[in-house]
Amino acid sequence: MREQTIRERWKQVHDLLGQGVGLLECARRLDVALNTVKRYSRVKEPTGDRRAPRYRLTLVDPYRGHLRARRARGPAVPVTHLLREIKELGYTGSANLLVRYLNQGRAEGGRPVIIPKHFARLLLTRPENLRDKDTELLRELTHACPR
Numbered sequence: 766m767r768e769q770t771i772r773e774r775w776k777q778v779h780d781l782l783g784q785g786v787g788l789l790e791c792a793r794r795l796d797v798a799l800n801t802v803k804r805y806s807r808v809k810e811p812t813g814d815r816r817a818p819r820y821r822l823t824l825v826d827p828y829r830g831h832l833r834a835r836r837a838r839g840p841a842v843p844v845t846h847l848l849r850e851i852k853e854l855g856y857t858g859s860a861n862l863l864v865r866y867l868n869q870g871r872a873e874g875g876r877p878v879i880i881p882k883h884f885a886r887l888l889l890t891r892p893e894n895l896r897d898k899d900t901e902l903l904r905e906l907t908h909a910c911p912r
Contacts, residue, residue, distance in 0.1 A: 768896070775811035778802055824858035825851075825866040832872040879906065 781791045792799040828851040835842060848860050887903045
């Protein structure tokens with residue numbers, strides 16, 4: 766759905782620019798931000814791809830292997846236990862940093878991390894309106910938790 770909107774908006778911007786309409790007037794006519802029009806005007810083809818977040822290294826990164834292994838054995842292990850374990854291994858960071866690290870899904874291996882809002886969207890969207898990769902993700906998630 767989002768990709769379709771991006772493609773339509775990109776086409777509208779390029780149609781107006783092709784007619785000689787300026788960037789500011791395009792933004793006014795389409796009721797979008799000027800920066801959006803500028804961004805669309807610079808690309809040759811619309812892209813709906815989302816870039817994966819790029820994180821800087823943190824104090825938790827050296828303990829990623831331990832966290833992955835520990836969570837693979839017991840996915841519901843409390844964060845306080847994980848914090849105690851990696852502190853014994855030499856971790857000097859805070860509990861808050863560890864919680865953020867885990868919430869971002871950075872300790873998880875290859876399995877996808879999904880936030881509740883995204884999962885709710887997948888559940889509430891009509892199956893015929895889902896992209897193939899979203900359909901596959903939904904199938905995987907509902908198989909993991911049938912309830």
